[in-house]
Amino acid sequence: MLSGPAERPWVPPAGRPPIAVALDAPDGATALQWARAVAPHAAVLKVGLELFLRAGAAVVTALRDEGLLAPGGRPAVGVPSNPAFPLTDGDQEVGAAPELFLDLKLHDIPATVAGGMRSLAVLGPRFVTVHAAGGAAMVRAAVDAAPEVHVTAVTVLTSLDDRALAATGLSGPPSDAVRRLAVLAVEAGARAIVCSPKEVSMVRAELGETVTLITPGVRPEGAERADQARVATPERALSDGSDLLVIGRPITSAVDPAVAAATLATRVTPLR
Numbered sequence: 354m355l356s357g358p359a360e361r362p363w364v365p366p367a368g369r370p371p372i373a374v375a376l377d378a379p380d381g382a383t384a385l386q387w388a389r390a391v392a393p394h395a396a397v398l399k400v401g402l403e404l405f406l407r408a409g410a411a412v413v414t415a416l417r418d419e420g421l422l423a424p425g426g427r428p429a430v431g432v433p434s435n436p437a438f439p440l441t442d443g444d445q446e447v448g449a450a451p452e453l454f455l456d457l458k459l460h461d462i463p464a465t466v467a468g469g470m471r472s473l474a475v476l477g478p479r480f481v482t483v484h485a486a487g488g489a490a491m492v493r494a495a496v497d498a499a500p501e502v503h504v505t506a507v508t509v510l511t512s513l514d515d516r517a518l519a520a521t522g523l524s525g526p527p528s529d530a531v532r533r534l535a536v537l538a539v540e541a542g543a544r545a546i547v548c549s550p551k552e553v554s555m556v557r558a559e560l561g562e563t564v565t566l567i568t569p570g571v572r573p574e575g576a577e578r579a580d581q582a583r584v585a586t587p588e589r590a591l592s593d594g595s596d597l598l599v600i601g602r603p604i605t606s607a608v609d610p611a612v613a614a615a616t617l618a619t620r621v622t623p624l625r
C-alpha cells in the first residue's frame with residue numbers, strides 16, 4: 354500500500370448523494386435544464402467533451418450564475434442565491450451545491466497538459482481528468498500547474514473489455530493495467546482515480562485512504578449498458594469502495610431526470 358495522507362482528499366459532504374451526474378448534453382440549454390433537475394440530488398456535476406466543446410466555458414458560468422454549482426475553488430457550502438441549496442437542514446450541511454468536474458481527459462506532452470490545466474483552473478473545478486497513460490511526468494505537470502485542482506487520473510476506460518484492451522497492445526486483464534496506472538498516477542500527485550466498479554476494491558486495497566475513487570460504468574439493475582463494458586450496480590460500487598458514482602444516461606435519458614436522480618439518491622445516500 355502507498356504511504357501518503359491518512360484521509361481521502363475529497364468525499365461528498367455529509368448528506369449529499371455520492372453521485373456525479375454526467376451532463377453529456379448536445380448544447381448548453383439542455384445541460385442547464387438537466388442541471389436544474391438533478392443538482393439537488395448530486396454532489397458533483399460533470400461537464401465533459403460533448404458539452405464543453407460545444408458550449409465552452411460559458412456553460413460553467415451559466416451553471417454558477419444560477420447557483421447550480423458551488424463557488425469555484427472553495428469547499429461546497431450552500432449557495433444563498435439558489436434556495437434549492439439551503440446552508441443547513443437541522444445540523445447537517447445537506448444544502449451544498451454540487452461541485453464542478455471537468456472531464457476533458459487531457460493526454461499530451463507535459464508542457465501542453467500543464468498549459469491546459471492552467472486554462473481550466475480559472476473555471477474553479479474540483480476535478481479535472483487526465484489520462485494516466487500519459488505517464489508520470491505528464492500527471493506531475495498537471496498537478497504542478499494547478500495545485501488547487503484535484504487532478505483525476507483515468508486508468509482504463511470502462512468501455513474497454515479484455516479483448517478491446519488487448520487489441521491496444523496492453524496484454525493481461527484490465528485490472529493489471531488499472532493497478533499499474535493508478536499507482537503511477539498517485540505517486541505522481543493525482544488525488545483522484547477513475548476506474549470501473551470492477552476494479553474499485555482492488556484499487557482501494559492497493560492505495561488505501563490516500564485517494565478519492567471515482568467510478569463510471571455504473572448501471573442500476575436492468576438499465577441499458579450501452580457502450581459500457583465493465584459495469585456494476587451503484588450499490589455494489591459503493592460497497593466495494595467507490596467514493597463517487599459517475600452516472601449519465603440512466604439519469605439524463607430517463608423520462609424525468611429529476612425523478613431518476615432523486616430515486617437513485619435516496620437509494621445510495623444511506624450506503625455511504
Ligand SMILES: O=C(O)c1cc(=O)[nH]c(=O)n1[C@@H]1O[C@H](COP(=O)(O)O)[C@@H](O)[C@H]1O
Nearest residue numbers: 375401456509510511547569599600601602
Ligand atoms: O472519466 C470519466 O468520467 C469516464 C471514464 C471512463 O472510463 N468511463 C466513462 O464512462 N467516463 C465518463 O462517465 C460518463 C458515463 O456516462 P453513462 O455511461 O451515460 O453513465 C461519461 O460522461 C463518460 O465520459
